[in-house]
Amino acid sequence: MATDLLGGQVTMSFDTITPVLPFIKEKKLRPLAVTTAKRSSTLPSVPTMKESGINMDIGTWFGLLAPAAIPKDVTAKLNTEIVKIIKSPEFQKQMFDIGAEPVGNTQAQMAKQIAEETTKFAGLAKAAKLAIE
Numbered sequence: 001m002a003t004d005l006l007g008g009q010v011t012m013s014f015d016t017i018t019p020v021l022p023f024i025k026e027k028k029l030r031p032l033a034v035t036t037a038k039r040s041s042t043l044p045s046v047p048t049m050k051e052s053g054i055n056m057d058i059g060t061w062f063g064l065l066a067p068a069a070i071p072k073d074v075t076a077k078l079n080t081e082i083v084k085i086i087k088s089p090e091f092q093k094q095m096f097d098i099g100a101e102p103v104g105n106t107q108a109q110m111a112k113q114i115a116e117e118t119t120k121f122a123g124l125a126k127a128a129k130l131a132i133e
Helices: 002-007 017-025 072-087 087-099 108-127
Strands: none
Touching: 002 017, 072 087, 072 108
């Protein structure tokens, strides 16, 4: 998408910040708004869609998942150690530099987020009368 946007084949697009941030920094692309509820700490001067008059809260996130059969004590230890890494200043800086905003949630918070996102997008699909195949 970024290639087509840069080449003039499309006039605008929705994309995550990370792949287009270099082009924004080089002033080859101009961000108009972010789709999340709050402004990006990487692009704090860019308004949210809500601030622009469109009620939207959609962001991109990544989670680390493991097979359900892994013992709970093992996944708890993995979560603890991974969150330590995510919260470290070095990791935070690396992620911020590419436009990502690392969080580092508990297992329960991640499960809740997955459930909420599933419900939200299922509702949007139903409202749009999309058939899920």
